[in-house]
Amino acid sequence: MKLPVAFSAVTFAFSLPATVFAGSSEITVEDAWARASIGISRPxxxxxxxxxTGDEAVILTGLSTELALMPDxxxxTTNEQGVTSMSPADDIEIPGGGAVVLEPGGxxxxxxxxxxxxxxGGSFDLTLEFSDGGKAQVEVPILDIAARGPED
Ligand SMILES: [Cu+2]
Incomplete structure (x- = not known):
C-alpha cells in the first residue's frame, strides 16, 4: 500500500502522489503501519x-507528530544471549537508489x-525530517495490537 506524503505543512492538505522532493532527491514512503496501543503509558x-529514488543520499534526521511528545x-538489537534492547539510532542514511526499512526488531x-x-482503525500523521531541509509527511494506519506487518 502506498500512502500519500507531502513536502511541507503548506501542501499536506492536498492529496499528492507518494513522492516528496527532499532537496535534490526524491523520497517515497511506503507500507507505513503501526500497532494499536493499550493506553498511553507505554510508547x-x-x-x-x-x-x-534520487541519485544522492539523503539523511533522515528526525521525526515529528502530534501523537507523541517525543518521537525518535x-x-x-539482539545480543548473543538473545536479549533485545533498543537505543536511539544515529542519523539514518538512505542511499541514492536505495531504501531503509523500519520494521519490528530493527x-x-x-x-x-x-x-x-x-x-x-485510526491513523496519525508522521513527519520525517531530512538533513537537506526536506520533509515527508506520511499517514500511518493503526492496525490491530498483534499486527506483524503492513496491510496489503
Ligand atoms: Cu524503540
Missing amino acids: GAAYMTIRN IHRS LHAMLMQLQRPMKE
Whole structure:
C-alpha cells in the first residue's frame, strides 16, 4: 500500500502522489503501519519503508507528530544471549537508489509520551525530517495490537 506524503505543512492538505522532493532527491514512503496501543503509558512504534529514488543520499534526521511528545528513531538489537534492547539510532542514511526499512526488531519510529491511545482503525500523521531541509509527511494506519506487518 502506498500512502500519500507531502513536502511541507503548506501542501499536506492536498492529496499528492507518494513522492516528496527532499532537496535534490526524491523520497517515497511506503507500507507505513503501526500497532494499536493499550493506553498511553507505554510508547508506540511505527514502521515503514523509506525509498530514495534520487541519485544522492539523503539523511533522515528526525521525526515529528502530534501523537507523541517525543518521537525518535530507534534501533533494536539482539545480543548473543538473545536479549533485545533498543537505543536511539544515529542519523539514518538512505542511499541514492536505495531504501531503509523500519520494521519490528530493527529500526523503528519510537513514539514516546503518547498524547492519546493508538486505536485500531485510526491513523496519525508522521513527519520525517531530512538533513537537506526536506520533509515527508506520511499517514500511518493503526492496525490491530498483534499486527506483524503492513496491510496489503
Ligand atoms: Cu524503540
